[in-house]
Every structure is written in C-alpha cells, then in structure tokens.
Amino acid sequence: MEPPTNYGHGNRAFLQALLARGTLTYPEARPIIAAIINADNAKNPDSEECRPDQVSEQIFMKYIDKASSAVSLFDYEIRSTQHQATKERIFALVNTASDPQTQLATIYSPEELSFIKRVLDAMFEKFNRPRMESLCITEMQAIKLARPPRRESQGGDEPQSQAPVDRGLKHSEVENVLESLVEGGWFEISREGFYSLSPRALMELRPWLVDMYNDADAEPNDWQRIKFCEACKEIVTWGLRCSDPDCTLRLHDICQQAFWRSRRGTTCPKCSREWTGDHYVGERAITMTEAYQRGRRRSGGHRNTLADDVIREQGAEEESEGEEVGGGEEEEEEE
Ligand SMILES: [Zn+2]
Numbered sequence: 295m296e297p298p299t300n301y302g303h304g305n306r307a308f309l310q311a312l313l314a315r316g317t318l319t320y321p322e323a324r325p326i327i328a329a330i331i332n333a334d335n336a337k338n339p340d341s342e343e344c345r346p347d348q349v350s351e352q353i354f355m356k357y358i359d360k361a362s363s364a365v366s367l368f369d370y371e372i373r374s375t376q377h378q379a380t381k382e383r384i385f386a387l388v389n390t391a392s393d394p395q396t397q398l399a400t401i402y403s404p405e406e407l408s409f410i411k412r413v414l415d416a417m418f419e420k421f422n423r424p425r426m427e428s429l430c431i432t433e434m435q436a437i438k439l440a441r442p443p444r445r446e447s448q449g450g451d452e453p454q455s456q457a458p459v460d461r462g463l464k465h466s467e468v469e470n471v472l473e474s475l476v477e478g479g480w481f482e483i484s485r486e487g488f489y490s491l492s493p494r495a496l497m498e499l500r501p502w503l504v505d506m507y508n509d510a511d512a513e514p515n516d517w518q519r520i521k522f523c524e525a526c527k528e529i530v531t532w533g534l535r536c537s538d539p540d541c542t543l544r545l546h547d548i549c550q551q552a553f554w555r556s557r558r559g560t561t562c563p564k565c566s567r568e569w570t571g572d573h574y575v576g577e578r579a580i581t582m583t584e585a586y587q588r589g590r591r592r593s594g595g596h597r598n599t600l601a602d603d604v605i606r607e608q609g610a611e612e613e614s615e616g617e618e619v620g621g622g623e624e625e626e627e628e629e
C-alpha cells in the first residue's frame with residue numbers, strides 16, 4: 295500500500311476533523327471543507343471565497359477517499375452506514391486492529407466498563423424479547439444497573455475478601471458515563487429519553503454483538519437477539535417487524551419502500567402474511583403502544599417509570615422485578 299498522491303495540508307486537516315469527531319456526515323463536512331479550501335487559497339489574492347454550499351458531494355467523497363487511503367496505513371478504515379431513523383449517511387473512522395472494548399478500556403475504569411456491559415446486556419437481552427424488541431434503555435433503568443447483581447450464594451452483604459470487589463457506580467457516575475457515551479458517539483439518546491447504540495457503535499460492534507448475543511447454532515429462521523434487515527443486511531435496532539410475532543422478518547423503515555417495490559406486493563416473503571408496517575423494532579415498540587401514549591398523556595411528561603410499566607403490561611418481561619437497586623435477578627435464557 296502506498297501513501298496517497300497529492301496528499302496535502304487540506305487532506306490532513308480534513309482527517310484531523312474526522313479524528314476529532316469520530317464521525318462525519320456530508321452536511322457537517324461542507325463548512326469544514328470550505329474552510330480548508332479557503333485556507334489553501336489564502337495565499338492567492340485572485341481566489342474567490344468558497345462557500346459551504348459550493349462543496350459538492352463529489353468533492354466531499356474525494357476528501358473521504360484520500361483520508362481513507364491515508365488511514366489504511368495505520369490499521370484504520372473509514373466506513374459508512376445510514377442512520378436507521380434519519381437515513382443520513384454517516385462516515386466513521388474505525389480501528390480495524392483493536393476491538394471496541396480495548397478502545398473503551400483506555401477511557402473507562404473497570405467498574406465503568408462492567409456497568410457498560412450490564413447496560414448492553416439489558417439492551418440486547420432484557421429489553422429485547424421475541425414479543426418486544428425495544429433494544430433501548432432509559433436512564434432510570436440504567437440506574438438500576440449501577441451495581442453488579444449480588445451473588446445469591448453469598449447471602450448477606452459481606453464482600454468476599456479476595457479479588458477486588460466491583461462496587462459498581464454511584465447514580466451521578468451512571469449519569470456521567472451515559473453522557474460520555476453519547477458524547478463519544480457510542481450511544482444516542484432519543485427525544486423520549488431512550489438510550490440506544492449509535493450508527494457508529496453498530497458499525498464497530500457488529501461482530502462483537504453477533505458473537506455475544508446470537509446463537510451460532512441457531513436455525514436460519516430462529517429468533518435471534520441481533521437482527522438483520524432483510525433488504526440491506528445491516529443490524530436493525532430501529533425498524534419494523536412482520537405482524538406475525540413468530541416471523542423473523544425485519545426491515546428498516548428506510549429500506550422498506552424499495553424492498554416492497556421490487557416485490558410487487560406486500561406479503562411477507564417468510565410467512566406470507568400481509569405486511570402491515572406498524573409493528574416495531576426499537577423504542578417505538580414501547581412508545582407506539584396504547585399504554586405508553588395513555589400514560590404519557592396522564593403523567594404529562596413525567597414518565598420515569600412509564601417504559602417499565604409498558605414493558606410489564608405488554609408481558610414482555612416474564613420475571614417480576616424486585617425493588618432493590620441492582621436487583622439480584624439473573625436471566626434464565628438458556629433452554
Ligand atoms: Zn435495511
């Protein structure tokens with residue numbers, strides 16, 4: 295692999311901007327590229343000022359291509375994906391040599407990392423059941439995960455003497471970690487207050503998520519925790535599902551139109567049921583329910599435990615939850 299030709303100050307500045315942000319969209323890149331072009335032209339008195347709206351997508355892609363070949367020398371790659379809800383194309387710098395845990399380990403303490411793992415487990419196990427695939431978590435629910443579950447066998451509160459004890463996080467620390475995950479581009483927070491994985495996290499974590507949460511020996515039509523869009527084959531954490539609760543067909547909102555157009559009909563190719571388009575994957579599995587809408591009207595925006603109420607009401611949660619913080623519940627998933 296050779297260094298890209300004509301790689302100048304401008305390309306370096308562009309890469310720096312991408313490095314600093316982690317991700318970049320075309321609209322975000324336009325003013326950056328315009329500033330770079332203007333800086334380059336500063337020595338030339340005859341040059342005209344470049345406005346952001348003059349930066350075409352073609353120019354943007356040239357900068358992406360140059361940056362891409364430059365970073366490939368250092369085990370990085372620029373990948374792109376579409377945001378599942380907004381359709382926006384997002385470019386991200388991905389480290390191909392180290393996994394995300396290693397990257398996160400440079401930022402977070404062991405207690406914080408184990409909290410993050412508990413949050414991911416909640417997103418992909420507890421809040422991701424065949425009947426309700428919400429794949430997101432509220433701050434209230436995350437606070438319940440502040441401490442590691444207590445071992446039943448240990449009985450009382452006595453900590454074991456050997457091995458450092460993971461005391462978990464304080465509530466204020468939970469808030470800080472969630473905030474920094476959003477800032478770092480790993481999590482997104484929705485208007486309704488649900489945290490979910492960002493497009494960049496889905497891109498980087500994809501192999502890990504599949505490895506961690508899916509059953510490699512499952513049959514092709516078995517329900518799996520990590521689901522893929524029938525059209526684009528990317529992970530679905532925000533999208534649509536077949537009206538048959540036992541059918542595993544999932545589609546992104548942004549993919550469904552083209553998908554059905556190419557089939558000249560809207561019967562599910564897996565189960566032959568009519569596609570209704572109003573069964574959801576992601577937070578809308580909660581927020582679009584009658585119970586949630588009713589609860590929100592009634593509580594007038596105060597909805598700390600509303601998501602929990604809805605999940606319970608929909609019967610998506612088998613076990614009844616204790617009040618204690620950090621609850622000792624374990625999943626009994628293995629059949
Ligand atoms: Zn898709």
Ligand SMILES: [Zn+2]
Pocket residue numbers: 536537538541542543562563564565566567
């Ligand atoms: Zn179906």
